[in-house]
Amino acid sequence: MTIARAKDIISATGLLEVSGLTVQVATPTGARTVVDDLSFTLESGKTLCIAGESGSGKSMTALSLMQLLPKPMARVSAGTAILAGRDILALPEAEMRQVRGQRIGMIFQEPMTSLNPVLSIGKQLAGAISAHGGLSEKAIRARALELLDQVQIPEPARRLKQYPHELSGGMRQRVVIAMALAQNPQILIADEPTTALDVTVQAQILALIRKLQADLGISVIMITHDMGVVAEMADDVLVMQHGRMVEHSPASVIFSKPRHPYTRELLAAVPRLGEMTGTTEPKRVAARPGTGPDKPLVAEPLVSVKDLTVRFDIKGGILQRPVQRVHAVEGVSFDIMPGETLSLVGESGCGKSTTGKALLNLIPWQGDIRVGGRSTRGLAPRAMRPVLRDVQMIFQDPYASLDPRMRVGDLVAEPLQIHGLASGSALEDRVAYLFKRVGLSTDQMRRYPHEFSGGQRQRICIARALSLSPKLIVADESVAALDVSIQAQVLDLLQDIQNETGMSYLFISHDMAVVEQISHRVAVMYMGRFVEMGSRAQIFENPQHEYTKKLMAAVPVADPSRPRRAFMEKAEDLPSPVHGLTYTPPRQTAHDIGDGHLVWLGD
Amino acid sequence: MSQTVAETQSPVATPSVMMRLLRRPLALTGLIIIMVVVLAALFAPWLAPYDPYEQFFEGLTIEGAPLPPNAQFWFGTDLVGRDLFSRLIYGAQTSLIIGVVANGIAVVIGSAVGISAGYFRGWVDTVLMRFTDLMMAFPALLLAIVLAAIFSPSLWIVAMVIAMVNWVQIARVTYTETRSIAERDFVVAERAMGAGAGRILFRHILPHLLSTIIVWATLGIATTVLLEATLSFLGIGVQPPIPSWGNIIFENQTYFTSAPWLVFIPGVAILALALAFNLVGDALRDILDPTQQGRH
Numbered sequence A: 001m002t003i004a005r006a007k008d009i010i011s012a013t014g015l016l017e018v019s020g021l022t023v024q025v026a027t028p029t030g031a032r033t034v035v036d037d038l039s040f041t042l043e044s045g046k047t048l049c050i051a052g053e054s055g056s057g058k059s060m061t062a063l064s065l066m067q068l069l070p071k072p073m074a075r076v077s078a079g080t081a082i083l084a085g086r087d088i089l090a091l092p093e094a095e096m097r098q099v100r101g102q103r104i105g106m107i108f109q110e111p112m113t114s115l116n117p118v119l120s121i122g123k124q125l126a127g128a129i130s131a132h133g134g135l136s137e138k139a140i141r142a143r144a145l146e147l148l149d150q151v152q153i154p155e156p157a158r159r160l161k162q163y164p165h166e167l168s169g170g171m172r173q174r175v176v177i178a179m180a181l182a183q184n185p186q187i188l189i190a191d192e193p194t195t196a197l198d199v200t201v202q203a204q205i206l207a208l209i210r211k212l213q214a215d216l217g218i219s220v221i222m223i224t225h226d227m228g229v230v231a232e233m234a235d236d237v238l239v240m241q242h243g244r245m246v247e248h249s250p251a252s253v254i255f256s257k258p259r260h261p262y263t264r265e266l267l268a269a270v271p272r273l274g275e276m277t278g279t280t281e282p283k284r285v286a287a288r289p290g291t292g293p294d295k296p297l298v299a300e301p302l303v304s305v306k307d308l309t310v311r312f313d314i315k316g317g318i319l320q321r322p323v324q325r326v327h328a329v330e331g332v333s334f335d336i337m338p339g340e341t342l343s344l345v346g347e348s349g350c351g352k353s354t355t356g357k358a359l360l361n362l363i364p365w366q367g368d369i370r371v372g373g374r375s376t377r378g379l380a381p382r383a384m385r386p387v388l389r390d391v392q393m394i395f396q397d398p399y400a401s402l403d404p405r406m407r408v409g410d411l412v413a414e415p416l417q418i419h420g421l422a423s424g425s426a427l428e429d430r431v432a433y434l435f436k437r438v439g440l441s442t443d444q445m446r447r448y449p450h451e452f453s454g455g456q457r458q459r460i461c462i463a464r465a466l467s468l469s470p471k472l473i474v475a476d477e478s479v480a481a482l483d484v485s486i487q488a489q490v491l492d493l494l495q496d497i498q499n500e501t502g503m504s505y506l507f508i509s510h511d512m513a514v515v516e517q518i519s520h521r522v523a524v525m526y527m528g529r530f531v532e533m534g535s536r537a538q539i540f541e542n543p544q545h546e547y548t549k550k551l552m553a554a555v556p557v558a559d560p561s562r563p564r565r566a567f568m569e570k571a572e573d574l575p576s577p578v579h580g581l582t583y584t585p586p587r588q589t590a591h592d593i594g595d596g597h598l599v600w601l602g603d
Numbered sequence B: 001m002s003q004t005v006a007e008t009q010s011p012v013a014t015p016s017v018m019m020r021l022l023r024r025p026l027a028l029t030g031l032i033i034i035m036v037v038v039l040a041a042l043f044a045p046w047l048a049p050y051d052p053y054e055q056f057f058e059g060l061t062i063e064g065a066p067l068p069p070n071a072q073f074w075f076g077t078d079l080v081g082r083d084l085f086s087r088l089i090y091g092a093q094t095s096l097i098i099g100v101v102a103n104g105i106a107v108v109i110g111s112a113v114g115i116s117a118g119y120f121r122g123w124v125d126t127v128l129m130r131f132t133d134l135m136m137a138f139p140a141l142l143l144a145i146v147l148a149a150i151f152s153p154s155l156w157i158v159a160m161v162i163a164m165v166n167w168v169q170i171a172r173v174t175y176t177e178t179r180s181i182a183e184r185d186f187v188v189a190e191r192a193m194g195a196g197a198g199r200i201l202f203r204h205i206l207p208h209l210l211s212t213i214i215v216w217a218t219l220g221i222a223t224t225v226l227l228e229a230t231l232s233f234l235g236i237g238v239q240p241p242i243p244s245w246g247n248i249i250f251e252n253q254t255y256f257t258s259a260p261w262l263v264f265i266p267g268v269a270i271l272a273l274a275l276a277f278n279l280v281g282d283a284l285r286d287i288l289d290p291t292q293q294g295r296h
Helices: A002-010 A058-065 A093-102 A121-129 A137-150 A169-181 A199-216 A227-233 A251-256 A261-269 A352-359 A381-390 A408-418 A424-437 A454-466 A484-501 A512-518 A536-541 A546-554 B003-008 B017-022 B025-042 B084-120 B122-137 B140-150 B155-182 B185-193 B197-233 B245-255 B261-288
Strands: A016-027 A030-042 A047-051 A074-083 A104-107 A187-191 A219-224 A236-241 A244-250 A303-316 A321-336 A341-345 A366-371 A391-394 A472-476 A504-509 A521-526 A529-535 A578-580 A588-592 A598-602
Touching (some): A030 A074, A030 A244, A137 A169, A187 A199, A236 A261, A261 A484, A512 A536, A521 A546, A529 A546, B017 B025, B017 B261, B084 B122, B140 B155, B155 B197, B245 B261
Parallel strands (some): A047 A219, A104 A187, A391 A472, A472 A504
Antiparallel strands (some): A016 A030, A521 A529
16 A cells, blocks of 8 residues: 555656545444545546446545545545645645636536526526636626537527526536536546436437547546446446445456456346347247247237327416426327237337326326226226236336335235235235245345345335236336346346246336347337337337437447447437427328338328 | 344334333433323322412512412412412313314314325315415414304313314425325325225325424424413403413513513423423334334
């Protein structure tokens, strides 16, 4: 350690030299080390990616460099970070404020929460520009316009007067980047800057960060869990696990010759687009009897949806009359066969979750939905109950969907009690069986949801959904909130259950790579409609619709040797599904281009 | 940790709520204060050294001024020479009925209105919340005066009147919270399982509202005790000479500078009771919330 430090001082080649950084967090059982003896050098003008799963200490590292650790629970207990000859970990708060913004800018994950909702964009930018005073109103405005232009926000003058809620997620993240750049920092720390964004927007933001880096000559520390993003961005990669650095190499080496077993594990768990080429069945699912490429399906559809339309009125004015309408889903039709996984894929706001919720009558809808031949239209909650025995749902956020005040055993037992299917010891046996089925031990039944990890919680949600032995499970972004290695395990579990019981899934996801692994059939949704539907192979190997192609092209690929995507000159945004009351959606018709591969085109 | 206990025994056999309450010093203090007041109220005739209505000749000075606390009258005497200590003990009955029963009813009505409006929405929401707004806009004191004037004043009528005007705030607060809880994923997940409204409301929403309700309920104790005093002062509350903590303060407040004990002592009694309920309420909230307990 001392030798390393001495060497750093003599030959300060890098811009930022971090050595022996150790961060501790106070817990009821004593101090816990969350970042352990981390050392790295950030080279001038380069991008360093810190990759790792949740709890690996990557965000703590970033916060400690900014001296923004949540005090007094967390503190830097050892280590130095030398920037321009000074240890920024030891600077007093007054001097540190000069470093933040002027030398190091930071971008956070959630663009909505890192902007103040009651201040206009112009005010917030002005605050960032003039944080240290000494600028005239006119100079501030000119700089604000210049910054917005740099981050490619169209019509910058108008944006200055707008508020964060008037901008889309991608635009907000651009504003956050502009604020981080306001005082020309040398280093930009980006903590999961694109995790909350859609893939097509993510691709644009990543390209923007690369361009800004090249134009302004700044260094970037990028914190991410996504190996695809790492491959897109990194010059150097630092892989962390449980607070320790397990590997630190140039990006090309990490991907081609990972040395540490954890890095290999991490890379293996990343689903890769295109790895399923040439197969018809999902990764772990056995071929269904009676089906196959040459045998047509003979079974009756389990669920049949015709012209499903969901619109929500936006009320306004004094009388709370409808003033606008959200066209969430516009005339969607599909069937789900027994034992089949149909994936709905699309970006946020495309109506995929709404479609899933309509199947369980959780929202009002129009059209026709039949479950096992029985129409569920307008069924009251009580009449809907028998249908719900066949159709269950798993939500995106496993913690939010479990009542935090109930024991997990009781939560899994609840559906059985509601439907009066078991009681007493039979109930206990069934719950114990379900726990074992999803890979949890029965002595965990008495614990509360907060005592489990994300993956375990999702297993509990799966156990709860399985308790009624449904025929179809609607899985709404069910692995999106999980780390890749956990995600792979949960996907395996879902497929094993399908093998065993012939379960059908309606798998709702934004993640093309995950969809490729798990689906029999895929429907791509855009603006409340299907744009393309077909078998997995048809969609992934022969995409026809422009939007499908765009979605696939936007997925970050975990291969640094691929040419990085070019910077787009014009920022693009998803269109809004909110329209006036008189709006009638344009007609689109499906064209069968062979073997049930449907493509929708406007008339 | 307690994991081994939890694994081998049924949830009922884990330390009872009462035992866990007694282990907390603050909650224990609160419980003791509440017990003292309850016992005083129940056994007033045996505990009080004097008749609360008797106007003692030796209870006033030659000039006719009340006596400060002394060996004979522990808490001093009031303006007409009655023993303050005895009046406080008898007054505990009134104040407990008002502070606990009347306030309790207000909490139940308020929560019921707020939760149903917040969960069912639609016309239920419109009807209940517009009515709540109406009640809120109406001056509470004026309403209480009207109600108390219609029914002939008695302790129970006063309690009901106070309950009728005090549920409004709780309805507002629980309404807002219910709306946000009802939109959380775990409630949607319950609906997806086919759970009925009763199950969702009582097993999943109500427990999350407990902390809010407890805070409002304890705050309400002091408010209602004082509202009763106001009504008594206006002649439509508990009829004199029946003592209540509130009306002792009101009778004597004009003489605060010359006889401060007459206001100070009952004031402390009200404060102590409200604080005691608050301490117990806070502890209950923590004990009943599993997420507050140490993570295993």
